[in-house]
Amino acid sequence: MYTHIDTEIIDALKAIVGERGVVTDPDTMQPYSHDEFALAEIAHMPEVVVKPADVEQVAEILKLASQKSIPVTPRGGATGLCGGCVPSLGGISLSLERMTRVVEIDTANQMAVVEAGVSLSDFYTAVEEAGLYFPPHPGDEGAMIGGLIATNAGGARAVKYGVIRNYIRGLEVVLPTGEIIRPGGKLMKSSTGYNLVNLIIGAEGTLGVVTQAVIQLMPKPAVTRSLIIPYDDLQSAIDTVPDIIQAKIQPLAVEFLPREVVTITEKMLNQSWPCSVGTTYLLIILDAPSEAEMDKLSEAVAGVCLDHEALDVFVADSPQKQEQVLGIRSKIYEAIKDHNIETLDIVVPRAEIARHVARIQEVQGEHGLWLPTYGHAADGNVHTHIMSARLEGGEIVPLPEEEWKPRLEKVRAELYRDCRERGGMISGEHGIGLVKKPYLSYVLSPEEIALMRRIKQAFDPQGIMNPDKIF
Ligand SMILES: Cc1cc2nc3c(=O)[nH]c(=O)nc-3n(C[C@H](O)[C@H](O)[C@H](O)COP(=O)(O)OP(=O)(O)OC[C@H]3O[C@@H](n4cnc5c(N)ncnc54)[C@H](O)[C@@H]3O)c2cc1C
Incomplete structure (x- = not known):
């Protein structure tokens, strides 16, 4: 059902992201075959690693993948603990590592606008330099904004201040078919149609690629x-x-x-x-x-x-x-x-x-x-x-x-x-990623799982976007 990567596809990818954005050497690709989940048996090599530098390049990659039916697995810091960014069906490992711009820290609105490849550690530094505070603290600061959003990460401070979802106000997302959407914004509230921001958060990269986010900040607690x-x-x-x-x-x-x-x-x-x-x-x-x-x-x-x-x-x-x-x-x-x-x-x-x-x-x-x-x-x-x-x-x-x-x-x-x-x-x-997939039906009803599958189908009719995960 999926197309294997051949030289023609490699050339097309190089035309989109340039020579240095495409990796095919097995040794260099090896780290892209796993995340922090310990058992080596779930690791799987991608056929190619692609590193876009901006949203337009991500859109072009997904258009190509959609036309050719190539699986695409988004990858952030690979600190995940359930094999979510493992390219288990081969295809493209889409690494956001070059998209590391802190676009803006808007102190008047107390919002940050950042690209998906900004690490949590660099994000804290930028926020602190602006005299503000970002409460969630998932334990590995090597995680990237896109991965944190895709997993709806939590961390120790969630008790009082909630999880990542509570801070994401807007997103820029490339759909599997290559269209770019920008749901939400620098808004404290919105009741305008279905909440697509919240649908993408926690979807583990199965509905689209997050390329940018608008993130709510707050003043630092005094003591x-x-x-x-x-x-x-x-x-x-x-x-x-x-x-x-x-x-x-x-x-x-x-x-x-x-x-x-x-x-x-x-x-x-x-x-x-x-x-x-x-x-x-x-x-x-x-x-x-x-x-x-x-x-x-x-x-x-x-x-x-x-x-x-x-x-x-x-x-x-x-x-x-x-x-x-x-x-x-x-x-x-x-x-x-x-x-x-x-x-x-x-x-x-x-x-x-x-x-x-x-x-x-x-x-x-x-x-x-x-x-x-x-x-x-x-x-x-x-x-x-x-x-x-x-x-x-x-x-x-x-x-x-x-x-x-x-x-x-x-x-x-x-x-x-x-x-x-x-x-x-x-x-x-x-x-859920790869490793908790067999247990989803322990806690979700068949009706809930069927509805989730229909949502997946609506976003990703070709089934190319992080296939093999969650369900
Ligand atoms: C020591 C340690 C401590 C941890 N502590 C915590 C903790 O306290 N709380 C917590 O919640 N987690 C914790 N984690 C787990 C992990 O850090 C989080 O799951 C984190 O959110 C993963 O981010 P990442 O960038 O590494 O994502 P990755 O591992 O690269 O990917 C995770 C998932 O997100 C998808 N994805 C990545 N980038 C994008 C994107 N741009 N668009 C769409 N999908 C994308 C991937 O396809 C995959 O499904 C910990 C992990 C370690 C190793």
Whole structure:
């Protein structure tokens, strides 16, 4: 059904983007065959990597791909965790890496206009230089704006300020047929027809290529503070969270972290976490308009935690202390990554999180795989890592493939079943991509999936746009 890339197509692509925008050398293309998902078996080489420099070039590429029936897989920073940018049917890997312009930071409207290839890290820098603030903070700053939009990324700060979707006001998108649309704009509201902006956000590049975005910014909070709260058991830690929310406190972030992964990360970084008691921590980040307000807020949070048998409350109030704590938190993934097979991204109603985590611990015992779990406790989004290892006396003990492989599918299915029973979804922020595809029907009805397929068909009648993903 799809056309393979031949020399005629390569020449046509070079005519659109120039010689340096087309890569066919296998060694140079190899990094474009995968994202951050660990198992090499899902990797697939593109037939060509194409790097457009502007929206017109993207439109020309898609017109050609549409005419010739060539699969096109958009690619951002490739930090995705479910194989979304893997060109699993070959064809074109369309990399946005050359579209890195911060077009405008409009301080009067508090909006940024940026191209899809701007990295999250460069975006923060540009926003900060303009004296403004972009609240969402997905964990890998190598992600690009287009990828963040395509996955509707979240991150720790979503509790108070929401996810990427809440900040995208307008888009420039190239449809699979090559037309350019610009839904939305520098607008705080719009009730004008179907909301195409929101349809594209989270569509994982299956409906079109995002080339530019209008992003809402806000003033920077005056004061932020991190509290580290140790507990002797996970249940008490997690049970604290609904009570913090019920006390009408809106933290910026509430993360729960088992001691074991913190210790492994401390060792890797040769740095120390501010407290050594307890087996589980809550890391609560607060923001407030003044130091006095912050003191009140911190006391209120500490009170709720101590009522739930917290062992202590440690405060990181200076920028250095906060940096150290957040630095350790952000490196946990790196510390365990070598033995991580898959990072799950289940989201459950937040009142269910303690019961879901209890079930994860049972499954860990039943199947004998280490399942370190941490995540965004206050929005119900839990990242369970299915490891090809056991943890013994604080040390990671790798397991041979024949031991972990047969258990992988069972563990995944058990946890997805638990997620469904609690009214959850199999992805809170990473997307479905390739690897969660078989489980979509666990949580969506046949009618919902059929409607999604009809939407896909309306946008992409040829089926060239990131085919093989989501469904
Ligand atoms: C250490 C680590 C921490 C992470 N922490 C978080 C976190 O806290 N929160 C979170 O939400 N995620 C997190 N992630 C996952 C990942 O960073 C996000 O999914 C991110 O949004 C992916 O962006 P990317 O540019 O790397 O996209 P890619 O991986 O390149 O692509 C992801 C998807 O977007 C599509 N896509 C990319 N660019 C475009 C475009 N311009 N137009 C249309 N479609 C496009 C791709 O086809 C693919 O389907 C983490 C990942 C790592 C490795």
